[in-house]
Amino acid sequence: MKHMKRLGLVCFWGLICCLLAAPPVFAETVLEKIDRTGSITMGYREGGVPFGYINDKGEWGGFDMDLGDILVQKLEEKLGKKIKYNKTPINPKTRIVLVANRTVDIVMGATTITMAREEVVDFSLPYFLTGTKVLVPKGSSIRSFKDLAGKRVGAGNGCTPHIKALNNAIADKRIDPACEIVLFEDHLKGFLGLQQGKVDAYFTDESMLAGMVAKARNPQDWEIVGSFVTYEPYGFILPKDDSDWRDFVNATLIGLIRSGEFEKIYEKWFGPRGVVVYPMSEEYKNMLNVLTFPE
Amino acid sequence: MDWAVITDNMGYMLGGLGLTFQMTLIALSGGMFLGCFLAMGRLSSKKWVYYPASAYVHFFRSQPLILVIFWLYFLAPVFVGRPLGAFYSTMIAFVFFEASYFSEIIRGGIQSVPKGQVMAAQATGLGFFTIQRYVVLPQALGNMAPALITRAIVIFQDTSLAYVVGLREFLRRVNLVDTREVRSVELYCFAAVVYFVICTLGSLFADHLERKREASKA
Amino acid sequence: MLDYNFEWSILWSQTYGPWLLKGIWTTIHLSLLAWVIGSMLGLMVALARLAPYRVVRFAGGAYVQVFRNIPLLVQMFFWYFAVPALLPREMGRWLNHEVPHLGYYCGVVCLGTYTASRVAEVIRSGFLAVPKGVTMAALATGLSPWNTYRHVTIPYALRISMPLLSNEILSCFKNSALTMTIGVMETTGMAGLIDSFTFHGLETTTAASLVYLAITLCVVAAFARVEKKMRIPGLMERSN
Numbered sequence: 001m002k003h004m005k006r007l008g009l010v011c012f013w014g015l016i017c018c019l020l021a022a023p024p025v026f027a028e029t030v031l032e033k034i035d036r037t038g039s040i041t042m043g044y045r046e047g048g049v050p051f052g053y054i055n056d057k058g059e060w061g062g063f064d065m066d067l068g069d070i071l072v073q074k075l076e077e078k079l080g081k082k083i084k085y086n087k088t089p090i091n092p093k094t095r096i097v098l099v100a101n102r103t104v105d106i107v108m109g110a111t112t113i114t115m116a117r118e119e120v121v122d123f124s125l126p127y128f129l130t131g132t133k134v135l136v137p138k139g140s141s142i143r144s145f146k147d148l149a150g151k152r153v154g155a156g157n158g159c160t161p162h163i164k165a166l167n168n169a170i171a172d173k174r175i176d177p178a179c180e181i182v183l184f185e186d187h188l189k190g191f192l193g194l195q196q197g198k199v200d201a202y203f204t205d206e207s208m209l210a211g212m213v214a215k216a217r218n219p220q221d222w223e224i225v226g227s228f229v230t231y232e233p234y235g236f237i238l239p240k241d242d243s244d245w246r247d248f249v250n251a252t253l254i255g256l257i258r259s260g261e262f263e264k265i266y267e268k269w270f271g272p273r274g275v276v277v278y279p280m281s282e283e284y285k286n287m288l289n290v291l292t293f294p295e
Numbered sequence: 296m297d298w299a300v301i302t303d304n305m306g307y308m309l310g311g312l313g314l315t316f317q318m319t320l321i322a323l324s325g326g327m328f329l330g331c332f333l334a335m336g337r338l339s340s341k342k343w344v345y346y347p348a349s350a351y352v353h354f355f356r357s358q359p360l361i362l363v364i365f366w367l368y369f370l371a372p373v374f375v376g377r378p379l380g381a382f383y384s385t386m387i388a389f390v391f392f393e394a395s396y397f398s399e400i401i402r403g404g405i406q407s408v409p410k411g412q413v414m415a416a417q418a419t420g421l422g423f424f425t426i427q428r429y430v431v432l433p434q435a436l437g438n439m440a441p442a443l444i445t446r447a448i449v450i451f452q453d454t455s456l457a458y459v460v461g462l463r464e465f466l467r468r469v470n471l472v473d474t475r476e477v478r479s480v481e482l483y484c485f486a487a488v489v490y491f492v493i494c495t496l497g498s499l500f501a502d503h504l505e506r507k508r509e510a511s512k513a
Numbered sequence: 514m515l516d517y518n519f520e521w522s523i524l525w526s527q528t529y530g531p532w533l534l535k536g537i538w539t540t541i542h543l544s545l546l547a548w549v550i551g552s553m554l555g556l557m558v559a560l561a562r563l564a565p566y567r568v569v570r571f572a573g574g575a576y577v578q579v580f581r582n583i584p585l586l587v588q589m590f591f592w593y594f595a596v597p598a599l600l601p602r603e604m605g606r607w608l609n610h611e612v613p614h615l616g617y618y619c620g621v622v623c624l625g626t627y628t629a630s631r632v633a634e635v636i637r638s639g640f641l642a643v644p645k646g647v648t649m650a651a652l653a654t655g656l657s658p659w660n661t662y663r664h665v666t667i668p669y670a671l672r673i674s675m676p677l678l679s680n681e682i683l684s685c686f687k688n689s690a691l692t693m694t695i696g697v698m699e700t701t702g703m704a705g706l707i708d709s710f711t712f713h714g715l716e717t718t719t720a721a722s723l724v725y726l727a728i729t730l731c732v733v734a735a736f737a738r739v740e741k742k743m744r745i746p747g748l749m750e751r752s753n
Contacts, residue, residue: 046461047474054471058307088381089461093705097369097714103378120712157696160709180613183696183706192479192594197609215477217297357683357729359690362701362721370715373517452584466586480598483590487583494582 030105030238030245034075039084042068043098043107043237046089047186049211050275051110060087063269064108067127067256071106074252091186092158096121099237106249107237110207114161122242123235124249125291127262129284130207131228132162135194137221142201144226145169148179154190154199157183162203165230187212205232211276233287258292300478301485308485311468318386318454318464323447325390330397337402348398355395361456364388368460381460389450396446404439405431437508444501448494465489520713524720529707533717536703537724543621543699544689548682550625555632562637573633580630585691588627592619593695620692628685635681639674640666672743679736686728700724 034040044065045052052062065087072085088104095107099121113123134153136142142151148166155162163183169175182199184190191212194202202209206224213222238246256262270278280288301308336348355363367384379387408431416426455466463471469486473479523529561573580588593616597605608615643666651665652658693702704721708714 046471049475053475054307054468056303056475058304058310089463091461093709094369094459094461096712097708100712101369101372101378103372103380116710116712157702157706158709164710182616183698185694185696186474188474188477188479189594191477196594196597197606198615212477215475217477353729354726357687357726358722359687359701359725361690362718362725365718366722370718373715448582452582455584455586458586466584479590480595483587483595487587487591490584490587491579491582495578498578498582 029242031248034083034105035079038081039086040072040075040106041086041088041104042072043088043090043095043104043109044068045091045109047091047188048110048208049215050269052108063265064110066265066268067253067262068106068108070256070261071108071249071252074255075248078248092156095237099239102239105239105245109237110205110234111237112161112205112232113235116160117237120240122238122240122246124238124246125253126233126235126287127253128207128234129231129281129287130205130234131231132165132203133206133209133224133228134226135191135202135204135209135212135222135224136200137194138223140200140223140225142225145229146174148201148203149175150177150179151200152180152182152198154182154184154193154202156187156190156204157185159204161230161232166203169229191216203229207276207278210278214276231283254291254293257288262288296481297478298481300472300476300481304472304476308465308468308472309489311463311465312489314462315451315454315464315466318389318457318462319447319451321386322389322393322450322454325386326393326397326450327401327443329390329394330401333394333398334401334405337398338405352395352398355392356399358392360388360392360453361459363392364456364459367391381457381462385457385460385462389453393446393450397443400439400442400446401435403442404435407438408434441501441505441508444497444504448497448501451494451497452490517715519716520711521716523707523711523713524716529711532698532703532707533700533720536698536700539617539697539703540686540689540699540724541728543617543624543692543697544686546621547624547628547689548685550621551628551632551681551685552678554626554629556636558629558633559636559640562633563640577630577633580627581634585623585627585688586694589620589623589691589695592623616692616696619695620689620697624685624688624692627688628681631684632678632681635674635677636670638677639670642673643669669745672745675736675740675743679732679740682736683729683732686732687725 028036044060044062046060047053048062048064050062051064052060054060068087072083076083088098090098090104090107090109092111095109095111096117098104099107110128111117111123113126117123134142134145134148142148148169153166155166163181166175166179166181170178182193184193187202187204187208190199190202190204193199195216202212206228209224213219213224216222236249238249253262256265266280267274269275270280333348333352336344337352339345339348364385367379367388368381371384372378412430412434413426416430421429454464457464458467458470461467466486469482473482476482524533558573558576561569562577564570564573596619597608597615599605600608612618647669648661648666651661656664689699690701692699693705698706700721704717708717711717
């Protein structure tokens with residue numbers, strides 16, 4: 001018995017020591033790390049049609065992932081070697097923390113650039129522009145954001161900007177009397193809740209709402225009402241204070257926009273024959289025009 | 296109701312069961328291994344072995360599994376200084392967590408063997424390992440078997456919690472099909488049936504063992 | 514160690530402190546309510562499983578199998594989304610449209626029925642552990658079968674099951690964390706929400722862990738007293 005106990009003790013403390021003694025490896029930049037290890041870890045959405053989702057053949061793809069493939073291609077050209085490409089699933093709750101703790105090198109996952117998030121991570125230039133709107137059943141009395149007063153409104157659990165927008169609107173009486181905010185694990189559950197009447201309206205980015213409606217059993221039963229409550233420019237999430245890596249990502253993005261390749265990819269996913277039909281707004285087109293910085 | 300969504304995606308969803316079983320197996324074997332040592336610690340008369348082991352067991356038994364997974368995946372990298380990856384961090388979380396439950400099961404099993412038997416074996420001149428191998432463990436294992444299987448079923452169900460870190464086990468795959476097809480009720484019914492069938496087979500097996508043990512006792 | 518900017522004060526800051534307290538309070542009353550449902554229903558199911566009628570026994574057994582063998586996560590979804598859809602139209606409509614905080618009630622019912630299946634098993638094994646001689650003696654003194662059950666067997670079985678029941682009440686508290694998947698903002702959910710507002714996940718998660726630890730210690734201490742009182746003299750010695 002005595003031997004076994006000692007063995008057990010050694011194992012127990014040994015395990016703890018192993019955990020504590022693992023060497024930190026953060027001193028280098030992301031580009032240096034990719035060069036050294038020959039691999040990159042990129043985070044994508046799994047449940048965000050069509051940004052990143054699993055298609056009917058069980059394959060993982062989407063708008064963000066097409067952009068990511070090109071980024072890796074450019075990276076291979078720059079470093080002059082083959083790079084191992086790890087795709088990691090992320091969701092609205094995990095995406096910030098996974099970049100902050102350096103599990104992934106970049107998240108391409110339909111993420112709104114916010115000042116609060118900028119405090120813990122960095123963002124690339126915006127590559128997508130949408131805004132928040134309200135989804136309601138056709139014929140609902142809710143016609144705009146302020147009509148949410150006294151109603152039950154659904155929102156996504158990880159979508160902090162939307163919860164904040166609602167809270168602010170309640171605080172400064174733009175929504176009066178206050179609405180009840182019901183949080184859902186993801187937009188899909190939210191849409192299900194809306195279908196069942198658990199909430200009177202669902203509040204999130206128009207791009208997401210368009211995707212939900214497109215997949216509904218009867219898309220004509222739903223309508224997206226009002227004008228943009230907030231603008232939601234999406235950027236790629238990057239680790240903080242690594243300007244070489246950020247410059248590289250931005251340069252790749254600008255190159256894509258300038259060559260017209262970006263528009264082709266957009267057409268593929270959001271065009272008339274795409275997965276979700278969501279034509280570019282004027283604001284979005286202008287934003288892309290502005291982003292074609294000179295050489 | 297639209298059941299075609301299930302037949303269309305059956306292969307993809309059931310493919311996730313592979314990972315579910317793999318995770319169950321790792322959690323089970325890893326948890327039992329670590330649990331053995333913890334159980335010995337809990338049975339030890341030395342205070343500096345007994346107290347850390349007991350503290351460990353009580354701490355993990357007080358935490359929700361979802362929180363432990365969260366700790367290892369998101370927060371451990373901050374302490375360790377490098378990311379562990381979704382699969383490894385989840386498996387470590389499971390092993391740490393389950394070890395606390397297994398240690399109690401194993402402790403109960405060892406304690407269920409009457410002391411007199413060990414003394415008798417010692418008196419006949421058998422050594423420590425021989426006693427463990429031929430006297431204590433066979434009986435202890437027999438007594439533990441139903442509890443171990445019951446726990447294995449719980450682990451099998453708990454692997455569904457790995458969805459928080461994005462591992463694509465069975466329930467996560469069902470969920471992903473759901474995001475594309477928007478047929479939640481049908482898909483969750485299907486998931487419930489699959490879990491029910493597998494776990495019921497397991498628990499009927501545990502009941503069978505229990506009855507056999509009762510019969511051999513009588 | 515990664516540089517991480519610890520800011521423990523967010524836990525008691527003006528905005529987030531009350532949130533956290535609200536989350537803890539939700540965990541407590543949700544779990545206790547679920548425990549009340551779980552223990553009462555569990556006792557009934559356990560009695561059904563021991564009933565002299567085959568149909569009743571089968572129903573009890575089926576209940577336990579169904580609720581034990583489907584992951585709680587899936588059950589939560591069921592109660593929240595599927596049950597209102599399966600009920601008669603008017604009732605479903607009423608649940609969805611009129612009941613505020615439906616997620617909370619669904620969480621309570623779900624956790625309660627799930628806990629009941631586990632409590633039933635614990636109590637049943639307690640019943641099986643009641644020595645036959647005790648029941649016989651009670652009958653021999655002239656008590657009717659019902660009174661024997663009511664005054665001898667049930668109290669005896671419950672007292673035997675006490676230590677294992679304390680485990681189940683702890684599980685009930687921990688399992689309540691899963692109600693966050695149907696939008697109930699209990700401790701874990703609230704910790705996550707504060708994290709997504711402040712990006713101080715380490716502090717909020719530590720706080721949540723400590724809350725569960727504290728709840729466990731309280732329950733263990735309370736049960737130690739109850740067990741001491743309820744112990745059957747000369748019979749039970751808690752193995753340690």
